[in-house]
Amino acid sequence: MKYRELTREEQTTVKRAFDRWGIFEFLSDKNLVVSEGDQKKICLLSPALASLLPKFSPEYAGLVIGDLKKGFTPSMPGADLFARHAKKNQYYISVNDNAEQLVLYGRDVMGDSISLASDTLDENELVIILNRKQEAIGIGRTRFAGKSIFQKGRITITTLADAGLYLRNEG
């Protein structure tokens, strides 16, 4: 795998995304690189690993915190990191215990299982799905805007990725 520093344009895209997710301050002084395989991925590295990277051609390096296509999309390890360190904003929604189990099996989120969400959310927004303990369990996309996100008996958030996905892929 080839690893390289972010271009100026990529830095702008990533920093804008970090700002959106409320994680800009935490990640501003961290070492990030791009891995170029089938997809461009943003990897977080310890400083010592970052300094060693040019010596090797590792297959994997650091923690992949997201993908870079047109914009930056967090990965599950990225969402986990964000949930731990970000100033949480409207892009983080919480679900109840029952929904947590369903999300971890890749199921979508019903409106009545959302325990906390901002009514300023728009339709088609990317959100990080948190459990009751405010831990990232999934990444989703809103199907409705505002208070409609809480509507009963309907799926209001599509689950795009979840913490159980890697295990299902492995199987």
Add this chain to the structure above:
Amino acid sequence: MKTILPSATEESRQLAVRYGYDEWLVSRFLQYVPRVQEFLEKMDKEPTQYIRVNTLKTSAEELRERLAAKGFVLGQTNLPEVLSVSAAPMSVGATSEYLLGHYYVQDVSSCIAVDALDANPDQTVLDIAAAPGGKTTMIAQRMKNTGCIVALEPNARRARSMSFNLARCGVSNTCVLLDDGHKVAKLGMKFDRVLLDAPCSCEGVIARDATRKTSHEPSDVEFCSNLQETLIEAAASVVRPGGVLVYSTCSFAPEENEAVVQSLLQRQAGFSIEPIKCGVSGLTSFQNIDFGSAMKNTRRLYPHLHDSTGFFIAKLRLG
């Protein structure tokens, strides 16, 4: 090293039949496993399961509380981050805490090997034959995700699987190279800590895989021993002065353990064996081979004595 085969005795024949082993294996166990019958009984029982708390994401106290609320009964071990599982209402791999990377299912013996490595923040560590990453992720948490771990794994599929475990545990100080442990010199650097958990004949995990009672041959021990001698020599060549090399296997065979350590000490000056807290002393002799008194500092873990998988650990310091 050629596999030593003691003569069969009436006792070895009887025990082999009773417990379903090849006789040559039991006749060897009688030479180096204490209280053999207890050992053979224990190998027929379900082994104790252990989980290692991922302190990069949670604390032992918090995890205990969360899993206890789900009906798990956990016990303490010699290592603060390792818990034994005495009752589980579901598979330990099926909880949300597992999926979120709050713990790793790992035998206590593997954790003792990492503990012996004594990896600290900001160090540079080499982990040879690293997949699936249990020890690597524990090293990372001991280093608090600082410094750098270079993990070698020659098998691409296993390396990919390892990458999932590293990601689940939130490890950001590790790179995985698709490489064989024999080629460490080409990395062109020295390491503060080197872990070689060598490929072995796996005598210590018979409780998890009963087919091993009859599926391996004396030649397998010899094959592994020869491989281990070349691997430990390569590993030792990249240890920084003052640095530590931990050599471990999940085998009891002296040819794969004490003999391998002895071969290194004879070929490379400057290494000494440091003591390790857990387990019982390594062998100072086997049949007519003398390993020297310093070999007492190596450690053997036996399932019936230590409630772990069988393991051998040697901690070697350079200079």
